[in-house]
Amino acid sequence: MFTLLFRSGDYLPPLPPIVDPEKSPSAASDELLRSPMATTVRAALSPGGWVIVLLAGLSTLFVMARAGTSRAGLDMWVFARPHHEMYLPNVESWNANQDPDLNLYLLSLPALERRMSSGFLSDTPVADLIEADVRVASRAFTGPLKDVGFLDLTDRIRESGIDEEINPPSFTPWTSRGRIFGLPHDVHPVMLAYRADLVEAAGIDVTAIETWDDFIRAMSPLMADEDGDGRPDRYLLNVWETQIDTIEAFILQAGGGYFDEQERVAINSEINAKVIATIATWITGPGRIAVDAQEFTASGNRLKLEGFVVASIMPDWLGGVWKHDMGDLSGKVKLMPLPAWEPGGRRTTVWGGTMLGIARSTQDPEAAWEIAKHLYLSEDLARQLYESNGIISPIRRLWSRDFYDVPDDFFQGQAPGRMYIELAPSVPRRTSSPFNQIAKERVRDALTRLREYAEKEQLFTVEALLPEARSQLEAAHADIQLRVDRNMFLKDGAEGQR
């Protein structure tokens, strides 16, 4: 039917002539008016067409007018609302007394991540200063060093002595191939938060706990099934095969890791195998002590509020989140150093991190550097950071300040700041590998398969699970190694075509 209708142009009714040559005042204008283009334009621009052209023109003018309203000075992106609120008064005072002005923008983390990544990858505009978390920042380190979107701050940091002032492990997530690309915002040591009301009611003395084995032995009476429903009334620890950050924190505490200091893949280490084999025995089988009460979820919070889980690992920043989301736990929770993997072992680990980087594209790197120092090295901000979020500063000279000694009612009058500071020097080092996130996911997968293997073979001891743990980690290691080898931009001296 369609072919039948439109096979011949004759089907279309002839249009009436728009120009009548006989009535034109002169031959020249007749010619012009009769030109195919003029006729077509006149025919096309009906009143509706004119409206569309008008709207297009107006919107173009509007966009052009908006494009011209960008503020003078430097721009800074932050992703955390508390940081934004904390920086505002300092930014105002900077703008009142210094040049150039700083414009502070709060973006959601995904928005910041996408704008930053697309800006770095394709040279679209980004802010002069960008506050990025550990997962987002490492994205910038995927390509050749010359293409890292952040300015190399190594020489500035060394010349100004900041490297001596800041806790050394805090630099490692922002250091790629020996170059430092950001000022650290924090240390994020980790302790164990436990339900003191339950533990003390059971007469358990936590000071006698030194290792994870001690912890399980001392706390096991809390897992009794008093309501007779056939399962424990509560579990001892909040950890699960899906909690990739928690698993990484345990591995780092034990001295393991996914990459070594030269950023070579190190997933298949014996330490990592022991840790995941141990976690497997915690989450399944007769020795199960763990439950999945994820942070930032309503269901996880409910399990904590109901006392279904006794203890969770808690970096300094998480205390502020608990206070905000689970105020009912106030006075019921206490902190203690993490039990170690071996007697005399490390009593803390690290979880999370933020840095302030300067975009390589900034027009005024010196001013951006001054602003970065003004914000990140300020004692006043360090105090606010602790008081509003519970986060301790990475600047070691500030650790002696008495605001870290103020008792906190949420933690039954303990002074969390002082406790975290005592552990801060022991925080493990990390690497900034852009493959870290995918490595975390592969290790999670290895643990999932190990748990399945344990259930299938009914093997629930660390020793029995170790061979399978090694084999699973070997597979994860090979997969990441393959991806690292494929990335020719990370090889020494490799530069792509531009």
Add this chain to the structure above:
Amino acid sequence: MNTIVGRSRWTPLLFLAPFIVTFLLFTAYPLVQSVNLSMHQTYGPKTSTFVGSGNFTQLFSDPLFWKALSNTFLFALGSVFLQLPLSLGLALLLDRPGVRGRLLFRLIYFSPSLAGIVFVALLFGPIFEKNTGLLNVWLNSWIGFDLEFPWMERHVMTGLIVAGMWMYVGFNMVYFLAALQNVDRSIEEAALVDGAGPWQRFRHVTVPAIRPVAGFVVLLSIIGSFQLFELPFVLLNNTAGPDNRGLTVVMYLYQTGFEVGDLGYASAIGWSLAILLMILAVGLRLVLQRYED
């Protein structure tokens, strides 16, 4: 009077120009560019190295790609063999003569597809939650089901297929219902007079009559399934879930291109998916044509 003056030979081209320019700029050029890109290893658009067919060679030995492909196939199978029969069943129920409130039921069944996929994913998250999730709590109170049963850890694809069914059953039902309402009633009545039972009437009258629409719905369903991305991405908190059980081809493409920054490898994944879909579409067309013949 020369009527050609009013519609010169340039007129059609001028009217077609917006489409042609847009097509060349936003479809043809990116397509050609993506073929070129699939033969490079890249770090974003500005740094790249030619690797020839290296990306495709790597892809075929990449276990994650095969995992993504098998997950996606599983979802497509669930869509075609669970979702579509259910849609057809609902359409048959609503097509029965004398059904009261047909419009209301049609609206009720169709309404989930009005919600965005992200919204559906956010809705199903708390339903499939362990310990406190609606499904486990309800099953526990009903049959003593394990409260800790981890739907979104060990049965990710089941969860995705269920969520997909909830969303699209009503949508596909509308297609089937429209097709059923166009079945020639006189043929059905003739079959009834000839003594054909309900199954025989369905098998020999209804199915042949709705076959073109069914073929179209199957094709849409397969293409939609192979583009699955937002549902697992949101439901699994921006990951592919434990052991990549929720990884789909498009999600792998996204992770590779926009998280790792290797747009070349992502292009190779995209082209592999496009070629696979073309093969499936042609295959389906041939199968349907054979039935028609």
